[in-house]
Amino acid sequence: MSFASPAMATTPLSRSCPIRIISVHLLGAAGELLRVLFLDREGHLSAEPHYVPRDEALILASNQQRVLGPQAEVRVL
Structure with missing residues (x-):
């Protein structure tokens, strides 16, 4: 038995989720991927992902x- 409403099934997750992860893909001279790091709410890079509110994530990613x-390549996931 499913408790999900039909409206929930049709709402895309990417637009409804208020929390994001910011990934930072460090690239080599030839554009190859060297390492993937994550940005926290204070703008510090780390190996562990951090959840950030969507509006803050977009600003932090742009600044980074x-x-x-x-x-x-800085991406908001």
């Missing part, structure tokens, strides 16, 4: 991308 430039 500016700081790291082309040597990384």
Whole structure:
């Protein structure tokens, strides 16, 4: 027996989830992936993922991308 309503099934998770993870993909000179790190709410990089509210995640990711430039890809998951 399922307790999920039909509305829940049709709502895309990516738009309804208020929490995100920010991943930072560090790239080598040739663009190859060297390492994946995660950003916390204070803007510190770590090996463990941290959950961040969506609005904060978008701002933190944008700022981190500016700081790291082309040597990384910052993604909000």
